[in-house]
Amino acid sequence: MSFDVTGIKMFGLPGVAMALLFAAGGSRGAETPAASPAPETPATLSDVGAGGRDFSVTSADGTQITGQVDVPMSADGREPVIVLSAGTGLFDRDVNFGNSGTERDAVFADLARRFTQAGIAVVRYDRRGVRYKPADGQVLDKAVSGTSTVESQRDDLGAVYDLARAEFGGPAACIALLGHSEGLLHIAGLAAANAAAPDLVVGIGGPLQAPADVFRWQSTERNAFSLRMMDADRDGTVTEAEIRTNWQETPSSLVGTVGALLHPEGQWTPEALDQQVVTLTGFYEAGKTQALAIDPEAPFPNTETPMAEYSWWQNWYTDDTPVAEKLSAWDVPFLLYYGTKDSQVRYEYQQPAAAAALGGQVEIHILPGLGHSLGSHALYGPMDEAAADALVARTAAILNERCAH
Incomplete structure (x- = not known):
């Protein structure tokens, strides 16, 4: 399939094939590094400096998923936890998806700083096949990145989610899932698969219609x-x-x-x-x-820069089940944010889908003049400072209320 710069655009990333790898900070000419070995245990942890720990966990098909947990300065092992699920692209845990040329272009890293300042631990992970800041500069493990499917992305998130529930913040802690763009589809996949319900689901530019409709x-x-x-x-x-x-x-x-x-x-x-x-x-x-x-x-899209199996792309044409319908398996609050100039999903179409399937469980915020990543651009970040702070504050308020009961 060919892609046109002004034509088809995918969630969280332009549909131009050249841009697929750029989102992960790689280069198209990079050679495929050796696949990382599977961990000896289902999950491993290691320190990554003050306030953070690296982790690795095994997904359902045996693929190793890596990431990190950022903890508040005042962490006592019982703090609320939020797991971040990225949109379409070969993203590492930082999710570099901005155009400002500043450190705030790392949208998830920026959110993590804000959440930890609000007393919430943050769990974020690398897309399968994407190596985080590799010393040899080889970002993409093609043998692994090309195995991604709709199901594997759900399972990768599920493995990280299970680890977060067991290890971070304590088993009794409140836990939230946040999805940016297609990330909300992965969360919906967990709901449809009868995964344990979180205490809150947060969406940024997340589709609630069927993927095919969007x-x-x-x-x-x-x-x-x-x-x-x-x-x-x-x-x-x-x-x-x-x-x-x-x-x-x-x-x-x-x-x-x-x-x-x-x-x-x-x-x-x-x-x-x-x-x-x-x-x-x-x-x-x-x-x-x-x-x-x-x-x-x-x-x-090709063997040179594989980000998924073709079944993932085909799913955008064939999946006619509303995302909101899948999410409705969970009886939890949903906190959703949309910008009025979002290039990927329109809040005018997501609101009816939410009302039909989720009813009073949904709180929707429509932010004037902001785009898909709640920044000034229609697609890219960084997030508007006030919007980011408001999202974090509202998330913290909901989790603190639910944790108090």
Whole structure:
């Protein structure tokens, strides 16, 4: 499958194949390092400096998953714990997914600092096949990264979650799961598999619709949706002046240039917008046919930079079960955050899905002017400082209330 910079985008990462490895800080020309040996015991711990410990744990298929736990300065072994689940990409535990050029681009590392300051221990882990800050510079273990599937990502999170429940914060401690983007799908997979319920689920830009519905919207309707957002006078026609004034506050601002959104004739009529959706739907259907014809066990996107088996990619076309329906197996609070210019999921579509399956268990926050990672960009971080602080404070308040009972 080919990818277009201004076309298909995936959760938490542009659909451009070149970007897949960049998210993990690797280089496309890197040779495959030897696979890490499986640990001798189901889980091992080691110190990584003041306030933190490294860990390794074995997933259901025997793959070693590595990560770290960050603990508050005042840790006494009974503090609340939150496990962080990353979105799409070859991410290590820090989740470098920002464009500011600062240390805050490490979105999960930044969140970990804030959570520990609030008295909450943080557990974060490396995606299978991604080596954390390797001395030899070989970030990607291709033999392992290419084994990733929908099921293995659920199981990897499950192994980390089980370890967190047993080892970090004490068995009686409150525990939360936080998913950014596709990370919420992995959490939903645990719920559907009857895993032990946490005390709280937190989502950042997380889909609640079926994956197939979300991906179809990204592929066929996002641009028209954004252009209609630019229609300031609501007359149905989007002029060049309206686009130039408003484009940066819409999902399609992720294209990075206003020129890609302008119509050759100077304006978008309702008919032209409808036709754009029809045209993109044709491309989507062709891509779907091509994707589903490929061996599910083939490497995606290719053998040079494998991040999963092709079955994972195919799932975005075929999984029509709402994520919220899977999450409903847990009778726990759900704390969800969305930005108004999120390029990957639209809160207008996630709210009805939440209401239908989760009802009064959900608390949803819609943050004006923020994107998929709750930053100023439609897709990338770093997270807005005030948004990050508010999310951490609300999470802490819920966990402290539940831990008190």
